[in-house]
Amino acid sequence: MATPAPFDPVREDMQTIAFYNLENLFDLADDRLTNDGDFLPGSKKKWTYKRYQNKLRKLGFAISNIGKEETGKHPSIVGLAEIENAKVIEDLISSQHLEQCNYSYVHYDSPDERGIDVALIYDDAHFEVLESASFSVHLRDANGTPDYTRDILLVSGLLDGIHVHVIVNHWSSRREGEKETEAKRLASSEKVGEIIRSLHQNFHDPKIVVIGDFNDEPHNISIRQLIHAHNLYNPMETLRSYSRGTVFYNGKWNVFDQIFLSINFLQSSQSDFEFFKAEIFDEDFLKLFNGPYRGSPFRTYVGKRYKGGYSDHFPVYSILKR
Numbered sequence: 039m040a041t042p043a044p045f046d047p048v049r050e051d052m053q054t055i056a057f058y059n060l061e062n063l064f065d066l067a068d069d070r071l072t073n074d075g076d077f078l079p080g081s082k083k084k085w086t087y088k089r090y091q092n093k094l095r096k097l098g099f100a101i102s103n104i105g106k107e108e109t110g111k112h113p114s115i116v117g118l119a120e121i122e123n124a125k126v127i128e129d130l131i132s133s134q135h136l137e138q139c140n141y142s143y144v145h146y147d148s149p150d151e152r153g154i155d156v157a158l159i160y161d162d163a164h165f166e167v168l169e170s171a172s173f174s175v176h177l178r179d180a181n182g183t184p185d186y187t188r189d190i191l192l193v194s195g196l197l198d199g200i201h202v203h204v205i206v207n208h209w210s211s212r213r214e215g216e217k218e219t220e221a222k223r224l225a226s227s228e229k230v231g232e233i234i235r236s237l238h239q240n241f242h243d244p245k246i247v248v249i250g251d252f253n254d255e256p257h258n259i260s261i262r263q264l265i266h267a268h269n270l271y272n273p274m275e276t277l278r279s280y281s282r283g284t285v286f287y288n289g290k291w292n293v294f295d296q297i298f299l300s301i302n303f304l305q306s307s308q309s310d311f312e313f314f315k316a317e318i319f320d321e322d323f324l325k326l327f328n329g330p331y332r333g334s335p336f337r338t339y340v341g342k343r344y345k346g347g348y349s350d351h352f353p354v355y356s357i358l359k360r
Contacts, residue, residue, distance in 0.1 A: 039245065040189075040355075043187070045301075046061070047110050048109070048110035048111050049108070049110055049111075050288060051359055051360045052108065052109040052314065052357055052359050052360075053109070053113075053114040053115075053117075053164060053197060053311070053357070053358050053360065054104060054105030054108075054109055054111075054112075054113035054114060054355050054356070054357050054358075055111040055113065055114070055115045055116075055117075055200065055204070055247055055249065055327055055355065055356050055358065056101070056104045056115070056117070056319070056353050056354065057105075057116070057117040057118075057250060057251070057295055057296075057297060057353060057354050057355070058100070058101060058103065058115045058116060058117070058118060058120060058122050058349070058351070058353035059118075059119040059120055059208070059251045059285075059293075059351035060097055060118055060119065060297060060348075060349055061120055061300075061337060061338050061339075061348075061349035061351065062076075062077065062120050062154070062338070062339070062351045063079075063093065063118075063121045063122060063126045063130070064077035064085065064090075064119060064126065064153075065086065065090065065122060065125050065126050065129070065176050066078065066079060066086075066087060066090060067125075068155065068300070069122070069123070070154075072122065072152075073151060073153050073154025074122060074153050074221060077122075080123055081221075082342045083342055083344065084121045084344065085338060086169065088340075089344065089346070090129075091325040092188050092346060093338055093348075094129055094130055094311050095133055095134050095135065096347070096348045097130060097133075097285075097349070098130060098133040098134060098135035098136040099134075099135045099323075100319070100323075100324060100348055100353065101113065101116055101130075101135070101136060101138065101351075102135040103139075103319075103321070104105045104116070104319045104353050104355050105319075105355050105357055106282070107138055107317065107355055108315070108359060110315075112136075112138065112139045112161065112162060113161075113228065113355065114161045114164040114165050114197065115158065115160045115161075115165055115197070116158070116159045116160070116161075116193075116270045117161050117204065117206040117250060118156060118157045118158070118159065118206075119154070119188070119206075119250065119251050120154045120208070120209040121145070121154065121155055121156075121157050121310075122153055122154060122155070122308075123143050123145075123155070123248055124143070125353055127145055127157055127159065128141045128143075131143065131159055132158075132226065133143045133207060135186055135196055137252050139161055140159075140161045140162050140163045141159045141160065141161060141162075142159070142160060142162045142167075142168045143157055143158060143159045143160070144157060144158045144160075144167060144190075144191065144193050145157040145158075145258065146170075146172035146189060148172065148174070148186075148187075148188050148189035148334040149174070149186040149189075150186055150188045150189075151176040151185075151186050154188065154208075155188060155189070156188055156189070156190070156207065156208050156250070157191065157206070157359065158170075158191060158193045158204060158206055160193075160195075162168075162241050164197060164198055165195050165196065165198075166195050166196040167193060167194075168194050168195045168196065168197040168201075169193075169194050169195075170191070170193045170194070171191075171192045171307070172190070172192075172194060173189055173190045173191075173192065173223055173232075173233060174189050174191040174227050175187055175188075175189070175190065175222075175227055175229050176225070177222050177225055177239055179212070185210075185222070187209075187210050187211075187222065187226075188207075188208040190205060190206070190207055190229055190230060190233065191206040191207075192204070192205050192206075192233055193206070196309065196312075197358075198307070198360070199314055199337075200245065201238055201241070201244070201245065202245045202246075202247060202309060202311075203244055203245065203246045203247070204246075204247045204248075204249065204289065205230060205246065205247070205248045205249070205250075206235055206249055206250055207226065207248065207249065207250025207251070207252060207340070208228065208250055208251045209223045209226040209227075209251070209252045209253050209254065209260070210222035210226065210253060210255050214254055214285075219253075220258075220259075220260070221255060221259040223252065223254050223258075224259065224260050224263075225291060226260070227260040227261070227263060227264045230248060230264055231263075231267055231268060234246060234248075235268075236267045239359035240340075243302055244300065244301055245301040245302055245303060245311070246270075246299070246301055247295045247297065247298070247300075247303075247356070248270065248297070248298040248299075249296070249298075249354075250295070250296070251294050251351065252293050252294055252295075252296055255293055255295065256272055256274055256275040256278070256293060257275075261296070265298060266296070268300075269300070269301050270298040270300060270301065271298065271299050271300075271301055271303070271304060271313070272296065272297075272298050272300065272332050273297065273299070273313070273316035273356065274293050274296040274297060274298075274316060274354065277317070277318055278291060278292070278293040279291070280334070282320070283318070283319065283352075283356060284318055284320075284351055284352045284353075285335065285350060285351045286331065286335065286350075288336035293318075294351070295318075295351055295352070295353070296354060297316055297354055297355070299315075299356065300340070303358065307360075309360065310360065311357060311358040311359065311360055312358065312359055312360070313331075313356065313359075314357040314358060314359040315356070315357050316354070316355065316356040316357075317354070317355055317356075318352050318353075319352055319353040319354065319355055320352045323336075324348055324349075326347075326353060330340040331343070335347070335348070335349060335350050335351060335352055336348055337349065337350040338350075
């Protein structure tokens with residue numbers, strides 16, 4: 039395991055909100071209600087206890103270091119995608135590098151066909167959950183049959199005493215083609231819009247953070263319509279380049295993992311949180327270090343082949359400052 043460089047002293051005036059797609063964090067139990075057959079000891083992927091523990095340890099190391107260079111500490115809030123159930127979250131937050139981080143979690147089972155959900159872990163020394171809810175996105179395939187996907191998670195609480203609302207997403211993939219699946223992501227975008235409208239109806243000038251793996255880029259219509267309709271700020275727009283992104287997909291870099299903030303995070307304040315910066319957490323230890331895909335995420339699997347890495351996505355994060 040890589041050893042990070044020394045960090046500056048802890049910044050009590052800063053907090054990090056992050057998002058990380060964990061690439062199929064499944065336990066070893068056979069859940070007959072989910073499609074977890076690939077992640078069993080007897081499967082072609084040979085998902086074993088040793089491999090599971092290695093993934094937990096590596097993911098925990100990565101999470102514990104997100105934003106640490108700037109703040110001197112682990113993130114206060116982390117949205118997660120591709121987790122199978124509550125057990126894997128409990129195993130993750132009790133793993134070697136996270137057991138001292140005071141993490142608790144919010145999770146709801148969703149009807150996704152792959153058996154994966156989103157969740158939120160949070161340092162309960164800095165974030166107090168007041169309420170949470172899960173919202174389904176109702177989709178249909180071309181033949182009219184229901185297409186079950188991940189629910190959208192809303193968690194509202196106090197971040198060092200400031201009321202914030204965090205919306206965690208994992209929108210439909212592009213596996214059947216970008217255009218062929220665009221309507222599904224547009225439906226998720228509309229659902230997030232409904233949640234934001236509800237927050238504005240129930241709270242005065244709510245502070246909203248939207249995080250997730252959107253399987254679309256900042257310039258795609260699902261993202262643009264959400265940003266423009268609800269006066270959000272997307273700091274991820276400028277981070278993609280020819281040689282950098284959050285996921286290496288079909289031979290090119292994409293910024294599918296993003297963080298949006300309500301515009302009130304850009305207002306100057308003496309006591310409230312303000313947006314400080316946003317970044318892709320693409321440290322060298324998360325990357326392949328040789329071969330034709332050098333510099334891309336060091337994955338756990340490529341197809342059925344075990345590689346022993348972290349995830350096929352890089353995390354993203356935003357730092358708030360008071």
